[in-house]
Amino acid sequence: MATGNAGSARTGTAPRRRRAVRAGAAVLLLTVTVPLAFRAAGADGVTPVPQLLAFLPWLPVPAGLGLVLSLAARWRPGLFWAAAALLVTAAFVRPYGGEAPAPHGPVRAHLRVLTANLEFGRAADGLLATLRRERPDLVAVQECDPERCAAALDSAGVRAAYPFRLRAGHGASEGSAVLSRYPLTRDGAVAGELAMPRAAVTVAGQRLRFQVAHPMPPLPASLDTWRTELGRLRALAASRGHEPLIVAGDFNSSQDHAAFRAVLDTGLRDSARLAGLPRTPSWPTWTTLVLGAQIDHVLVSDALRPRAAHFLDLAHTDHRALLVDLDLHAAR
Numbered sequence: 001m002a003t004g005n006a007g008s009a010r011t012g013t014a015p016r017r018r019r020a021v022r023a024g025a026a027v028l029l030l031t032v033t034v035p036l037a038f039r040a041a042g043a044d045g046v047t048p049v050p051q052l053l054a055f056l057p058w059l060p061v062p063a064g065l066g067l068v069l070s071l072a073a074r075w076r077p078g079l080f081w082a083a084a085a086l087l088v089t090a091a092f093v094r095p096y097g098g099e100a101p102a103p104h105g106p107v108r109a110h111l112r113v114l115t116a117n118l119e120f121g122r123a124a125d126g127l128l129a130t131l132r133r134e135r136p137d138l139v140a141v142q143e144c145d146p147e148r149c150a151a152a153l154d155s156a157g158v159r160a161a162y163p164f165r166l167r168a169g170h171g172a173s174e175g176s177a178v179l180s181r182y183p184l185t186r187d188g189a190v191a192g193e194l195a196m197p198r199a200a201v202t203v204a205g206q207r208l209r210f211q212v213a214h215p216m217p218p219l220p221a222s223l224d225t226w227r228t229e230l231g232r233l234r235a236l237a238a239s240r241g242h243e244p245l246i247v248a249g250d251f252n253s254s255q256d257h258a259a260f261r262a263v264l265d266t267g268l269r270d271s272a273r274l275a276g277l278p279r280t281p282s283w284p285t286w287t288t289l290v291l292g293a294q295i296d297h298v299l300v301s302d303a304l305r306p307r308a309a310h311f312l313d314l315a316h317t318d319h320r321a322l323l324v325d326l327d328l329h330a331a332r
Helices: 002-041 049-053 060-072 076-093 124-134 148-153 156-161 220-238 258-264
Strands: 107-117 138-142 164-168 176-180 184-189 197-203 206-213 245-250 296-300 304-312 321-329
Touching: 002 049, 002 060, 002 076, 060 076, 107 124, 107 197, 107 245, 107 296, 124 148, 124 156, 124 321, 138 206, 138 245, 148 164, 148 176, 164 184, 164 197, 176 197, 176 206, 206 220, 220 245, 220 258, 296 304, 296 321
Parallel strands: 107 138, 206 245
Antiparallel strands: 107 321, 138 176, 164 176, 184 197, 197 206, 245 296, 304 321
16 A cells, blocks of 8 residues: 555656646746847837847757756657747847948048947956057947046156047936047937937048947846937937948947947948957956857948958956957948
8 A cells, every 4th residue: 555655656747747847948938038038029019028139149058948848847848849949049149130231432541340248347458558569449338427437548658659539428327429530520329318429530531420339237226218219329329421420439339239230230340240250249248258259340421341340358347349440342
């Protein structure tokens, strides 16, 4: 009798374990499916969807674990569900956007562009070292605080190397700056909670517009602001005409966000993608080797052709800087 009871207990335990494993697999696969559904629908949704979309290239990890659990629990629907999630993720991981059309005119100048988020100005020393080492021609700086960053940019060495500049915004996160080796004039700004100034720069007798991008991050309390500010950047890109345009900065969005793809759909090209780095993470720096999102971008119009791109590590900031070499062609 005792042996029979023990056998019945074991028999009852196995189905309960399988149900628990199936439930775990379902939770993992649902976590993957929700952002994939919004990605397929061309929408960013509400929290936590935008946050999950930023890490879409890593969704195969929970999907793969869901596959393993479904196999262990002998759950056939879970196996099909996991396989479908993996296939859909693989389709979306491909770089977004078409190839850049051939420029119409000859090369007028070679430009080196740098964008760097200094995380409240903490990486000011790292920026100075990068300026000395890489010698970019145009620099977009985000989170330029009025103490460390402003003092660094006002130093004699930086003023000698970059005699043309502008600053906008107050506070550690709101401040932005543009540094240039070429003459520039202030050319307005994109309205936002964080400063996004624009400069008109004259290079080899040709005028180009250089826009700093720094929309609010897609936090639960600022999702509407994030969408609105990315929409304003899109409107700028859509109305650019034939004048060359560079939009550089911390977009707080990746190619998996519909609001960012809308900017690309105006015809601007992502320099990192064209240079062969479409998925290299730029944030957060403490996990970029294993987990991260590319949210720092240099977008260019047709008169600018990327030749190379490099993501650079700066100390004391949660963003990697992005350095891009461009050919500026004669505008139509």
